[in-house]
Amino acid sequence: MDAVPSLKELRQMAELKALETSSLIRAGVDSEEILSRSVASFKDTYQPLLVDKVFTALFQTYSQWFIAAVRNLLEPGSAIYEEPVSVASIGDGQVIRRMNRLNLSEDLLNEYKTAIGCLAQECGSQMVQAGAAGKDAREVLVNFNLAATKLEFDFGLTEQESLDTFDLFSGQVAKEVDRRLSSDD
Incomplete structure (x- = not known):
C-alpha cells in the first residue's frame, strides 16, 4: 500500500x-x-x-x-x-489501538521520557503555584494527567511500554513538587 x-x-x-x-x-x-x-x-x-x-x-x-x-x-x-x-x-x-505494533526504539522511548519529564516538571511547578495561591492543585493534576495520557497516545506506546512507564509521570511530578517546596523554605 x-x-x-x-x-x-x-x-x-x-x-x-x-x-x-x-x-x-x-x-x-x-x-x-x-x-x-x-x-x-x-x-x-x-x-x-x-x-x-x-x-x-x-x-x-x-x-x-x-x-x-x-x-x-x-x-x-x-x-x-x-x-x-x-x-x-x-x-x-x-481509538482502536494496535497491540501488535512494534515497540518504540530506544531513541523514541527516550524522547517520550524526556517529554513526559518536561510535562511533569511543569505540572509540579503549577501545583506548587496553585497551592501557594490558595487554589486546589487537584484540578492542575487532572489537566496534566490528561496531557500525559495524550502524550502516551501520540507516541503510540504499546501496552507493555505503557505499563513499564506507568509511574514515570507521577514520580517525576512528586519529585518536582518536593524540589520546589524545599527550595522555597
Whole structure:
C-alpha cells in the first residue's frame, strides 16, 4: 500500500467484499463467520500500517459501508451509506489501538521520557503555584494527567511500554513538587 485508500476506493473495497460476502451468505455459509472474516481481513491489511485514529476512522467507515452494501445486495434499497467517519471525530476513548505494533526504539522511548519529564516538571511547578495561591492543585493534576495520557497516545506506546512507564509521570511530578517546596523554605 503506497497511500491510504481514498473514500471512493474505500467504498469500492467495501462493495466488492460485500458482493463476495453476500454470495457466500446466499449459498448458506454462516453469515456471522463470513462477516467476521471480512472485517478481519481489512484489519489485517491496514491496521499495522496506519496510526490509530486514522485507522479507527477508516475502519468504522469501511465497516458501515460494507454492512450497508451487504444489506443492499441481500435486500435492495434496505440500507443507506452513512457519511464517512472523520479522524477529528474519533475521541481518545474510541481509538482502536494496535497491540501488535512494534515497540518504540530506544531513541523514541527516550524522547517520550524526556517529554513526559518536561510535562511533569511543569505540572509540579503549577501545583506548587496553585497551592501557594490558595487554589486546589487537584484540578492542575487532572489537566496534566490528561496531557500525559495524550502524550502516551501520540507516541503510540504499546501496552507493555505503557505499563513499564506507568509511574514515570507521577514520580517525576512528586519529585518536582518536593524540589520546589524545599527550595522555597
